[in-house]
Amino acid sequence: MKSFSPPLKISTPRAAPRLLWPLVALALIFAVDGIISPHFFAIRIVEGRLFGNLVDIVYRATPIAIVALGMAIVIGTKGIDLSVGAIIAIVGATLDWRIHMGDPHLLALAIALAAGVACGLWNGLLVAVLDIQPIIATLILMVSGRGVGLMINLIYGGSDPSFESPLLQGLSTGHIGLIPTRILVGIGLWIALWALVRRTALGLFLEAVGANPKAAELAGVEARAIKWAAYVISGFMAAAAGVILTADTHTSDPVSIGLYSELDAILAVVIGGGSLNGGRIYLLGAVLGAVVIQALTTSILTSGLPPEYNLVVKAGVVLVVLLLQSARTRAAVARLATGRKR
Amino acid sequence: MKRTWLPLAATIAVFVALFGVGGALYNHFLSSLVLGDILDDNAFLIIAAIGANFVILSGGIDLSIGSMIGFVGVVMAKLDAFGWHPLASAAVMIVFGAGFGACQGLIIDFCEIQPFIVTLAGLFLLRGACFMVTLDSLPLRHPFVSDFAAVALPLPGGGFLASSALAMFAALAVAVVIAHKTSFGANVYAMGGDRTSAALMGVPIRATTVKVYALGGLYSAFGGVIYALYTSSGYPLAGSGAELSAIAAVVLGGTLLTGGIGLVVGALFGGMILGLIATLINFNGSLNGAWIMISSGVLLFVFIVMQRALVGSLTPRSAS
Amino acid sequence: MTARIEIVAAAKTYPGVRALDDVDFHVAAGEVHALLGENGAGKSTLIKIMTGAATADAGELRLDGRPMRFASPADARAAGVGAVYQEVNLVPTLTVTENLALGRLPRRFGLVDWRAARVQARLRLRKLGVEIDVERPLGVYSIAIQQLVAIARALDEDTSVLVLDEPTASLDAAETARLLDIVRELKGQGLAIVFISHFLDQVYAIADRLTVLRNGRRVGVGTPQEIPPAKLVPLMLGRELEAVERARAAGQTHTGEPILVAQGLGKTRVMAPFDLTLHPGEAVGLSGLLGAGRTESAKLIFGALRADSGSLKIAGEKINPSPRASLARGIAFCPEDRKAEGIFAELSIRENIAIALQSKRGWLKALSRAEQDRLASEMIEALGIATPDAEKPVGQLSGGNQQKAVLARALVSDPRVLILDEPTRGIDVGAHAEIVALIRRLAGQGLAVLVASSELEELIAVSDRVAVLRDRAFVGELSGADINQQTIMRTIAAP
Amino acid sequence: GFSQVGDEGDWRPAFSRDMQAEAKKEGIDLKFADAQGKEEAQLTAVRSFIAQKVDAIIIAPVVVTGWDQVLREAKRANIPVFLADRDVDVTDKSLYVTRISADFNLEGKLAGAWLAQASKGNCNIVELQGTTGAAPAIERKKGFEAIISNFPNMKIIKTQSGDFTTDGGKKVMEAFIKSTDNLKGVCASFAHNDNMQLGAIQAMKEAGLKPGKDVLMVSVDYVPAMKTELAKGEANASVELRSAIGKYIYPVVLNYLKDKKPLPKWVVIPSDLHTAATPGN
Ligand SMILES: Nc1ncnc2c1ncn2[C@@H]1O[C@H](COP(=O)(O)OP(=O)(O)OP(=O)(O)O)[C@@H](O)[C@H]1O
Ligand SMILES: Nc1ncnc2c1ncn2[C@@H]1O[C@H](COP(=O)(O)OP(=O)(O)OP(=O)(O)O)[C@@H](O)[C@H]1O
Ligand SMILES: [Mg+2]
Ligand SMILES: [Mg+2]
Numbered sequence A: 001m002k003s004f005s006p007p008l009k010i011s012t013p014r015a016a017p018r019l020l021w022p023l024v025a026l027a028l029i030f031a032v033d034g035i036i037s038p039h040f041f042a043i044r045i046v047e048g049r050l051f052g053n054l055v056d057i058v059y060r061a062t063p064i065a066i067v068a069l070g071m072a073i074v075i076g077t078k079g080i081d082l083s084v085g086a087i088i089a090i091v092g093a094t095l096d097w098r099i100h101m102g103d104p105h106l107l108a109l110a111i112a113l114a115a116g117v118a119c120g121l122w123n124g125l126l127v128a129v130l131d132i133q134p135i136i137a138t139l140i141l142m143v144s145g146r147g148v149g150l151m152i153n154l155i156y157g158g159s160d161p162s163f164e165s166p167l168l169q170g171l172s173t174g175h176i177g178l179i180p181t182r183i184l185v186g187i188g189l190w191i192a193l194w195a196l197v198r199r200t201a202l203g204l205f206l207e208a209v210g211a212n213p214k215a216a217e218l219a220g221v222e223a224r225a226i227k228w229a230a231y232v233i234s235g236f237m238a239a240a241a242g243v244i245l246t247a248d249t250h251t252s253d254p255v256s257i258g259l260y261s262e263l264d265a266i267l268a269v270v271i272g273g274g275s276l277n278g279g280r281i282y283l284l285g286a287v288l289g290a291v292v293i294q295a296l297t298t299s300i301l302t303s304g305l306p307p308e309y310n311l312v313v314k315a316g317v318v319l320v321v322l323l324l325q326s327a328r329t330r331a332a333v334a335r336l337a338t339g340r341k342r
Numbered sequence B: 001m002k003r004t005w006l007p008l009a010a011t012i013a014v015f016v017a018l019f020g021v022g023g024a025l026y027n028h029f030l031s032s033l034v035l036g037d038i039l040d041d042n043a044f045l046i047i048a049a050i051g052a053n054f055v056i057l058s059g060g061i062d063l064s065i066g067s068m069i070g071f072v073g074v075v076m077a078k079l080d081a082f083g084w085h086p087l088a089s090a091a092v093m094i095v096f097g098a099g100f101g102a103c104q105g106l107i108i109d110f111c112e113i114q115p116f117i118v119t120l121a122g123l124f125l126l127r128g129a130c131f132m133v134t135l136d137s138l139p140l141r142h143p144f145v146s147d148f149a150a151v152a153l154p155l156p157g158g159g160f161l162a163s164s165a166l167a168m169f170a171a172l173a174v175a176v177v178i179a180h181k182t183s184f185g186a187n188v189y190a191m192g193g194d195r196t197s198a199a200l201m202g203v204p205i206r207a208t209t210v211k212v213y214a215l216g217g218l219y220s221a222f223g224g225v226i227y228a229l230y231t232s233s234g235y236p237l238a239g240s241g242a243e244l245s246a247i248a249a250v251v252l253g254g255t256l257l258t259g260g261i262g263l264v265v266g267a268l269f270g271g272m273i274l275g276l277i278a279t280l281i282n283f284n285g286s287l288n289g290a291w292i293m294i295s296s297g298v299l300l301f302v303f304i305v306m307q308r309a310l311v312g313s314l315t316p317r318s319a320s
Numbered sequence C: 001m002t003a004r005i006e007i008v009a010a011a012k013t014y015p016g017v018r019a020l021d022d023v024d025f026h027v028a029a030g031e032v033h034a035l036l037g038e039n040g041a042g043k044s045t046l047i048k049i050m051t052g053a054a055t056a057d058a059g060e061l062r063l064d065g066r067p068m069r070f071a072s073p074a075d076a077r078a079a080g081v082g083a084v085y086q087e088v089n090l091v092p093t094l095t096v097t098e099n100l101a102l103g104r105l106p107r108r109f110g111l112v113d114w115r116a117a118r119v120q121a122r123l124r125l126r127k128l129g130v131e132i133d134v135e136r137p138l139g140v141y142s143i144a145i146q147q148l149v150a151i152a153r154a155l156d157e158d159t160s161v162l163v164l165d166e167p168t169a170s171l172d173a174a175e176t177a178r179l180l181d182i183v184r185e186l187k188g189q190g191l192a193i194v195f196i197s198h199f200l201d202q203v204y205a206i207a208d209r210l211t212v213l214r215n216g217r218r219v220g221v222g223t224p225q226e227i228p229p230a231k232l233v234p235l236m237l238g239r240e241l242e243a244v245e246r247a248r249a250a251g252q253t254h255t256g257e258p259i260l261v262a263q264g265l266g267k268t269r270v271m272a273p274f275d276l277t278l279h280p281g282e283a284v285g286l287s288g289l290l291g292a293g294r295t296e297s298a299k300l301i302f303g304a305l306r307a308d309s310g311s312l313k314i315a316g317e318k319i320n321p322s323p324r325a326s327l328a329r330g331i332a333f334c335p336e337d338r339k340a341e342g343i344f345a346e347l348s349i350r351e352n353i354a355i356a357l358q359s360k361r362g363w364l365k366a367l368s369r370a371e372q373d374r375l376a377s378e379m380i381e382a383l384g385i386a387t388p389d390a391e392k393p394v395g396q397l398s399g400g401n402q403q404k405a406v407l408a409r410a411l412v413s414d415p416r417v418l419i420l421d422e423p424t425r426g427i428d429v430g431a432h433a434e435i436v437a438l439i440r441r442l443a444g445q446g447l448a449v450l451v452a453s454s455e456l457e458e459l460i461a462v463s464d465r466v467a468v469l470r471d472r473a474f475v476g477e478l479s480g481a482d483i484n485q486q487t488i489m490r491t492i493a494a495p
Numbered sequence D: 001g002f003s004q005v006g007d008e009g010d011w012r013p014a015f016s017r018d019m020q021a022e023a024k025k026e027g028i029d030l031k032f033a034d035a036q037g038k039e040e041a042q043l044t045a046v047r048s049f050i051a052q053k054v055d056a057i058i059i060a061p062v063v064v065t066g067w068d069q070v071l072r073e074a075k076r077a078n079i080p081v082f083l084a085d086r087d088v089d090v091t092d093k094s095l096y097v098t099r100i101s102a103d104f105n106l107e108g109k110l111a112g113a114w115l116a117q118a119s120k121g122n123c124n125i126v127e128l129q130g131t132t133g134a135a136p137a138i139e140r141k142k143g144f145e146a147i148i149s150n151f152p153n154m155k156i157i158k159t160q161s162g163d164f165t166t167d168g169g170k171k172v173m174e175a176f177i178k179s180t181d182n183l184k185g186v187c188a189s190f191a192h193n194d195n196m197q198l199g200a201i202q203a204m205k206e207a208g209l210k211p212g213k214d215v216l217m218v219s220v221d222y223v224p225a226m227k228t229e230l231a232k233g234e235a236n237a238s239v240e241l242r243s244a245i246g247k248y249i250y251p252v253v254l255n256y257l258k259d260k261k262p263l264p265k266w267v268v269i270p271s272d273l274h275t276a277a278t279p280g281n
Helices: A015-036 A053-076 A084-100 A105-129 A134-155 A166-173 A181-199 A202-211 A213-218 A223-249 A261-271 A283-303 A307-325 A327-341 B006-025 B032-041 B043-057 B065-081 B086-110 B115-133 B143-150 B163-181 B183-193 B195-200 B205-231 B242-252 B266-284 B289-311 C043-050 C073-078 C096-101 C114-127 C143-154 C173-188 C200-206 C229-237 C294-302 C323-328 C338-342 C349-361 C369-383 C399-412 C429-444 C456-462 C485-493 D011-026 D039-051 D068-076 D104-118 D135-148 D166-179 D194-206 D224-232 D246-259
Strands: A043-046 A049-052 B152-154 B160-162 C003-014 C017-028 C031-037 C058-063 C066-068 C081-084 C161-165 C192-196 C209-214 C217-222 C260-267 C271-278 C283-288 C309-314 C317-319 C331-334 C417-421 C448-452 C465-470 C473-479 D002-004 D032-034 D057-059 D081-084 D098-101 D123-129 D154-161 D188-191 D216-221 D237-240 D266-268 D272-275
Touching: A015 A283, A015 A307, A049 A053, A053 A084, A053 A181, A053 A202, A053 A223, A053 A261, A053 A283, A053 D166, A084 A105, A084 A134, A084 A223, A084 A261, A105 A134, A105 A166, A105 A223, A134 B242, A134 B289, A166 A181, A166 A223, A181 A202, A181 A223, A181 A283, A202 A213, A202 A223, A202 C349, A213 A223, A213 C338, A223 D166, A223 D194, A261 A283, A261 A307, A261 B115, A283 A307, A283 D166, A307 A327, A307 B115, A307 D154, A327 B086, B006 B266, B006 B289, B032 B043, B032 B160, B032 B163, B032 B266, B032 D039, B043 B065, B043 B163, B043 B183, B043 B205, B043 B242, B043 B266, B065 B086, B065 B115, B065 B205, B065 B242, B086 B115, B086 B143, B086 B205, B143 B163, B143 B205, B143 D068, B160 B163, B163 B183, B163 B205, B163 B266, B183 B195, B183 B205, B183 C096, B195 B205, B205 D039, B242 B266, B242 B289, B266 B289, B266 D039, B289 D032, C003 C043, C017 C031, C017 C043, C017 C192, C031 C043, C031 C173, C031 C200, C031 C229, C043 C058, C043 C161, C043 C192, C073 C081, C081 C143, C096 C114, C096 C143, C114 C143, C143 C161, C143 C173, C173 C192, C173 C200, C200 C229, C209 C229, C217 C229, C229 C429, C260 C294, C271 C294, C271 C309, C271 C448, C271 C473, C283 C294, C283 C429, C283 C456, C283 C485, C294 C323, C294 C331, C294 C417, C294 C448, C323 C331, C323 C349, C331 C399, C338 C399, C349 C369, C349 C399, C369 C399, C369 C429, C399 C417, C399 C429, C417 C429, C429 C448, C429 C456, C448 C456, C456 C485, C465 C485, C473 C485, D011 D032, D011 D246, D032 D039, D039 D057, D039 D068, D068 D081, D081 D246, D098 D246, D104 D123, D104 D135, D104 D188, D104 D216, D104 D237, D104 D272, D123 D135, D123 D166, D123 D194, D135 D154, D154 D166, D166 D194, D188 D194, D194 D216, D194 D224, D216 D224, D224 D237, D224 D272
Parallel strands: C017 C217, C031 C192, C031 C209, C081 C161, C161 C192, C283 C448, C283 C465, C331 C417, C417 C448, D002 D032, D002 D057, D057 D081, D081 D098, D098 D266, D123 D154, D123 D188, D188 D216, D216 D237
Antiparallel strands: A043 A049, B152 B160, C003 C017, C003 C058, C058 C066, C209 C217, C260 C271, C260 C309, C309 C317, C465 C473, D237 D272
């Protein structure tokens, strides 16, 4: 007999449990919905497209999911981006402004996206070059960004900022075949980002910078440039969400558009299994997290609950989801349960 | 205790410089009245920031501050309507704050959930609770409230320190002693510096986590009490966004968000800087909402960059 | 002999690894008990269980014959069990005083008396021969100083069991000798001491008893007489250690085109300007006492520290050194402080190994997964990294295996010049011999190697030339027959 | 000094602009402070007006409570205080000179009365509330409910907060549409401001419904975009909340500064209800 134990081969299960718990949470939310309102899952075809709560949840979740994808990248580098809501406002105002100035709508779209990228460049400058702590660095734009949006509104008078654009509204509220266009746009962005992160070495570099920036620098990774890139990506994704949200209401309302989207996006990343300590990027998780949050919001809205209870319910459900995710809690609950059986 | 005073000194220098700039720009600015107002108006925020400073020094974060302020206010106003003495309801709310914080700390440590998220849930929960208590803004009518407001320590030059500022200084003194003269304080710094090592060095991680969030909750509840007395009312939307202001105050005061480095008094100067920014904007008096947001951001940026430049961490990077 | 502390049938499983399997271990008062084994054998796990830093799946801990449970290191401390863990486990942002005093702060009137704490801190460090400003944050000091502070911390009046996990890994000869003296003295005072080290000479110099672990099992226990080195090594490794080619290709001098030329490279207040030339196929050692500036000169050459004087040429081309530029030109660097500058704890072994090569290739062209897997498994094989698979996060590896992963990263980056700072810190005898052989082999294949090490034997074994540093300046260069203990020591010590 | 609440919706910025423009016309040096919806910011602003020794202070209060102290300070400094728009709840009414404003409660009543008439007292209503806890939301709701409570067949069957925003109004209406099976049996939508109603109109159109025809649409503010909707027939009624009220406020303030004659505690600015039939549309 050999004197050493053979190496145990337990293949480390990776993606499965991380995504399992948000899925369980989603199932629970749906179960409650099903009990409260029997039509909840009905899907019909109205005016040539799918219509119903389930479609609506994905539809409404798309902008937050897009923001959360960018947020996941930033969080992977151990950063955080509080300015995404403000970026959405700036992008919306820019889009509206260019349309009012008579630009072709495709050009206006490009300019709006560029505005988001510019915001990302600014955040990245503060974080990566000036070494300001991410929360504070992005707080600067968070505080002032909506003001910038209002200023842009004022450039063209801004008393009636509504606009009409078949192209943009098509992107936001239209549909291709039965499927809402924005869902397709969201999926497209997700795949593009996934390819950018996983088909190149960018993902590895981002995660390395998040895990240990000093070591990354010594391993030849340009930590500064990588961090900078993360904020630019986040800015771009926020801009994409900003275009969809602005085209949705075809008006620019910098004070309230995308309000609290930074918190929702961070929450989505965490519900999807991401850690604010950086070092890992889970894109699929972030998307799933956004869907969970939207499912919750939609459920609250359709449930007929008086609005003053909204936040308490949201807090409660978020806590339950988080507790589900925590292995420690599950173990403790299991111990309690078996203890009681005995 | 010798800690890095440099960032704080820089903050103070920048504060003084901008105060001077304000004096040069506006009449009546360079007065003890304005200084006293800055301290009074921001006392509640500074108190909450002191608590946040402990939490941040321990390597955590507390987002429930603003909602706590609102919640304390509405409950105190509700109890006032039932004829409670504000001091009694304040005591109850401060105990509640500590208890709520302790629960957050326990969840963070026991369930190993990130503090950002746990306290975000706390933010939603307490704000939601505010709405469940009342949707209206309720007055605090007890005569004690105006007696409390009447207390003022005159400053040379016509200004005065009102009771809220005095309460804030008392809270700060206690905090400084806790941070630098107790083993709990040392444990907080150790935990923020390196959690695993601190655990191996025998720092009781769970107890320290629970205590530090309890302290944070206690201070934000106390901030809420001061806010309620200062506004003599409870309003369910009060204090929204105060958590970010508190965090900004802490960071401007020289504390690192990663934990372990910083001074508790920093919160005072950080909070005063935020107050100074607001006062500068008010004295300008021609800014609309948009410009106020923009200039708050710009001034925040200017402060941070000046502070960093002074500290010297803006090392020139050779363009290679 | 009655055991002061004893652990019976300890078992511990981590995902995919049986770290401990039915291990018995005991230490008597007044005894130094050495714990030996390959990297990943389970030594650190065992002592973590003994000191409350980890919980066992099974087994019993007894202190003076009484069953005990330590829920935390604080419990262990309170029971008189002090430990210095493998990675310096102190808080770098705290001052030296705070690090020493934390957990038992002196008090006056219920409040902490920092003045008394400072006085105590100075006293305790002085016992170890360390004179530093105790008011500065610990992080500003080198690993070695931090290691000494950690030892000072574990030594308390009421310590009756002292556990030292590789305390000498980053000390040089003088510090090591002083530490061993202290250990002997403590043993004389009746302490029970657990000593872990990969330096067999130190073990035999000090241990009264040895326990050998392999793959989480106890495979031998006895006195040094019962287990002489010749028996120990095969016991540890499960195989014979091939005789390592100790003799260098003697006196071989390298001429011709140098691959790397540093001229007057220096940085004010960090390192006096120095000249250094490396030829292909040449291994150069950097020797000196603690704080002599070995790490700094290595980092200046690699560009991890920006020089403010002098110039650096690689293959005749003058460059502005930065880690990226160096890497792009085929210089690889393995840092000394693996925890702070080496590993990406959350990332897998595969990613940790691939990253330097990847950054050399640029971000756009990702190494294929197959290629990464191949590199990782090659290195796991070549360096004997103990792991169930390449996907394990590096932070979960044993200390020595983490070091191997960092070394592997430098090796796979396909370098022309390899700069290694303390490459064998915490690496077991078997792998140590293999790494020394590997360095020679790489030099034989035409690489230029620069090795900074506090281990003279290692330097002598690998170097064609040895540069000697003292007080942050180059003070001499030895080659050929001059590369021997006496001459190097003399050059280091010369006033 | 003029302390404004914030910038939410379309109405308030218009109000701010009007106040600034009118001040220029009247030759008043106006110190303007925007509190961004925060009570504490507003208190700070008023105190800084006192520190600046302005001649008079106009406040559009964020909340009704909490004013005793700072108004006392103003009184001590001999600066008269005027309220615009919302009311304050102080024990000593002499702390301010007068309130010059519209009446939120009345706006709710006007909307309710119009709806009662248009639906002949038979109506299931969905309500889009303003920001939870905000005074106009509370008052408009109260006024509206006071009227419809007289009609046993008028009921609010769904109510949710749309935060006074277009986006919020749209989301809430989408949820209503789904939870009521395409607004079956719903006869009217009452929104606490126009922005939310505009969002609701979009949501209904996207769901294939005809706002203004299938469902009666009534809201408050009468912003320019709503005028267009009224003209198109996609909305039915909007209560005007005048934003150009500088011309009502400043004369009162200037006259008071001249002769210090005590004024009634409330100078009401009239509100009007507009429908597609109102002249000007
Ligand atoms: N936290 C952990 N999670 C998973 N595996 C672990 C963890 N800690 C240790 N291990 C595994 O347990 C085994 C024993 O590790 P241990 O640290 O005890 O080795 P060691 O004998 O101290 O080695 P070295 O000489 O390299 O320090 C290793 O295979 C290691 O990978
Ligand atoms: N015994 C000592 N007493 C006081 N300070 C010391 C001592 N040893 C080192 N230092 C200080 O520690 C700092 C770091 O030196 P460091 O150890 O990095 O240099 P090094 O030559 O690379 O050492 P090593 O031999 O560990 O590679 C220096 O500022 C040095 O002055
Ligand atoms: Mg070990
Ligand atoms: Mg060194």
